[in-house]
Amino acid sequence: MAVAAVSKVVLGLVAFSVFWVLAVFPAVPVLPIGRTAGALLSAILMVLFGVMTPEQAFASIDLPILALLFGTMVVSAYLERADLFAHLGTLLSWRSRGGKDLLFRVCLVAAVSSAFFTNDTACVVLTAFVLKLARRNNLPPRPFLLALASSANVGSTATPIGNPQNLVIASLSGITFGRFLLGLLPAMLLGVLVNASILLIFFFKELSVDNNNDVESNVNSESAAGDPFDEEDVIAHRFFPATMSHVTSVDSDDWIRTLPSLSRDTSLNGRRKRVSHMVKRFKKHYLWRTCVYLVTVGMLVALLMGLNMAWTAITAALVLIVLDFTDAQPCLEKVSYSLLIFFCGMFITVDGFNRTGIPSAFWDFIEPHARVDKPGGIALLALVVIFLSNIASNVPTVLLLGARVAASAARISAGQESKAWLILAWVSTVAGNLTLVGSAANLIVCEQAQRVKSIGYTLSFFAHLPFGFLSTLVVTAVGLLLIRE
Secondary structure (H helix, E strand, O other): OOOOOHHHHHHHHHHHHHHHHHHHOOOOOOOOOHHHHHHHHHHHHHHHOOOOOHHHHHHHOOHHHHHHHHHHHHHHHHHHHOOHHHHHHHHHHOOOOOHHHHHHHHHHHHHHHHHHHOHHHHHHHHHHHHHHHHHHOOOOHHHHHHHHHHHHHHHHHHOOOOOHHHHHHHHHHOOOHHHHHHHHHHHHHHHHHHHHHHHHHHOOOOOOOOHHHHHHHHHHHHHHHOOOOOHHHHHHOOOOOOOOOOOOOOOOOHHHHOOHHHHOOOOHHHHHHHHHHHHHHHHHHHHHHHHHHHHHHHHHHHHHOOOOHHHHHHHHHHHHHHHHOOOOHHHHOOOOHHHHHHHHHHHHHHHHHHHOOHHHHHHHHHHHHOOOOOHHHHHHHHHHHHHHHHHOOHHHHHHHHHHHHHHHHHOOOHHHHHHHHHHHHHHHHHHHHOOOOOOHHHHHHHHHHHHOOOOOOOOOHHHHHHHHHHHHHHHHHHHHOOOOO
16 A cells, blocks of 8 residues: 555544554543543544545444454353352462462463453453452552453464454464464463563562462461352342342342242241242252353354354353343443444544555565564564554554565465464564553453442553563564464
8 A cells, every 4th residue: 555645644643643642641631531532533533634534434443343342241241140250269269379379370361261252351351350359369450450461462362263363364364273273372371471470570579578478368268268259249240130030149038038928937838938949049040150151152162163253242142131031231231332432433543544554655665574484584573563563453453464474475385374374463462462552452451440349440551561561572572483384
């Protein structure tokens, strides 16, 4: 794509700058309107400035990604109601040896779940839980939120369904799921370990001093109780819509209050009836939770089989809504619609920036020196992808560079072409850890953490940058050494 007219380039840069500044500094004094409104403003400016037409702006919105995100948000809401977080709490806190051990476990859980449920889904599901886990154990939230976001990005590199850019790469390259997994799994595993080690080095003192005793005492008491959270914590991760008729706690007195005739019957026969009714309702609730898990597993299997990701997620969400057999409004209110709107604005803004021709012209200059059969060429390609992924976002970077990088590598050999696609998948995803706005997963963690009632936490751009910069460079380099033809 040739560079557009000077006026179009200048106006496109102005509109894109508005998006980038408000994404980095959502409360900037000059225009404190936040990330979502900032994304919409920059998108509208792209149209008003004539960088793109209204039709082009609407066409640039990636509906499958929005549908996937919406569906997974709904599924995650039902997983919360099915006590998934209680089980994760037990897993993370079981025989824990302190804050550093908890941090490492968060890294592993985030990485594995991201590989099969996408990094965005993992971050939507786990952010509030990780924040509460840190508070519960008197630990600073920052290292755990960074562990969640960064590990989710690294873990998602292993499969074609781990993130949107991998899905695009798998579609364009024709690389099978198995080939993709074998090609990137070693890099992912080592990358997660390296990323966790960097986190431990960065926050060693914060996770060691004084807090360890509190953590160990908390974990020991929790292990003895068999549940890492008390009743208040578990309820906070459940949904109790006003119209929901079934009861969600086996020990709740509500079960008896819903049966006034039986509760007044104090005879032995009356007590037996109450116990029998409670057992039946428990079995019903247990069966419902089992169905939630089975539907989720079915969604995962469908994704592994290569079915459409967006339609699969929405179908799973609707199946859960029907199985719940209650008004779905309370569950649908848990969806972060502001995040979906932010994505719409981002898609339009990034597409408008690409239409200026600046990213394309930049690659045309770099391409002769970025050959994947030479270490120097791989290093230069990685730096270019990292730069563009943080400026234009990773999905547009893949769409812009994928065919060009593959064509350049294909002139060497077919094996080099596959290797080029895998390199692009690895680097464009890990590049998201560089800055807070480098990936959607980072923004999801940031936005979700702010929304947690009473313990909300703001992860700022500069609080993320020192760790993100070092982790991105080191993890990228380590992973590139393990990617083969």
